[in-house]
């Protein structure tokens with residue numbers, strides 16, 4: 234067979250390229266194979282647990298409690314390969330029933346379960362941690378977060394890319410805690426001045442006062458800024474229906490948890506009569522709660538939090554159950570440091586149906602003990618590029634904390 238000069242050059246050229254590629258991969262494959270072997274043998278060698286205490290600038294008030302500091306727990310899972318993962322719990326007793334002391338006790342128990350195990354078998358490890366998630370979801374979340382941090386580091390990818398990679402930045406709201414309407418207006422205006430373009434305010438006290446709060450805040454921010462409200466279980470069913478009807482003129486995007494967490498039929502009754510969409514928050518901890526809420530048609534949206542779900546594994550399950558039921562979600566937070574907020578941001582960035590974010594938990598912290606992690610620019614959160622969570626804890630800060 235005769236071929237033209239042009240055809241000869243084309244085939245010869247391809248041959249050179251493919252030979253070069255083959256050589257590259259022949260060199261790279263053994264390295265990859267040995268790295269994979271090492272990863273497959275990797276074991277959890279040591280787990281450090283710290284009290285992680287961050288003072289607040291001002292006490293934070295909601296309908297069911299007040300926090301004066303973020304008394305958190307930090308977990309560091311160290312493997313025999315030298316890689317480590319970090320996780321944080323932010324116990325908020327009025328919502329999850331946990332305290333720092335109960336989280337520390339749970340963390341000691343979880344440490345016993347995880348020592349010597351394969352850190353990448355996350356689903357298996359979570360199964361072994363078992364029902365601790367019912368009493369101490371925050372403690373479980375800290376370990377789950379640290380395991381996912383490790384997974385991302387092993388894959389050498391930012392976690393959100395590993396989990397779905399839907400977006401790399403998004404907007405968060407800024408929240409005003411409960412206060413006089415005048416002080417809440419001032420707080421909301423301060424948020425707008427700092428560049429935030431979505432506002433959340435706490436309500437759930439006296440319904441008449443709450444209507445006034447919403448009216449005054451809406452008048453202060455103008456008609457175009459999205460305004461969402463959170464009653465934190467503070468109303469009875471009739472109070473919620475009446476208050477939400479009176480708030481209709483103020484264009485409220487949705488209301489979080491108008492009634493008691495355990496009252497799913499009450500939540501449904503409010504939804505049937507409210508002109509404002511309903512988001513389940515305290516009624517939604519675990520994936521099993523999400524199926525119950527869907528079956529009862531009790532809400533329009535879900536608020537997922539790592540601290541309620543016991544971490545990313547369960548949060549992803551909730552988001553995917555929601556996606557299958559055509560429910561869109563928000564990811565919220567307690568008063569985590571930038572470490573916990575970064576983990577939550579990876580979740581938001583990974584999933585299409587997480588369209589709202591309420592990740593301003595450290596805005597009232599006196600110090601930021603975290604290096605790297607998310608960057609917040611005028612209410613837009615940008616995910617970090619580094620592997621895993623993409624952040625670390627400042628060693629100087631950690632030195633001051635008590636190891637358990």
Ligand SMILES: [Mg+2]
Pocket residue numbers: 463465489490514515536565
């Ligand atoms: Mg809420």
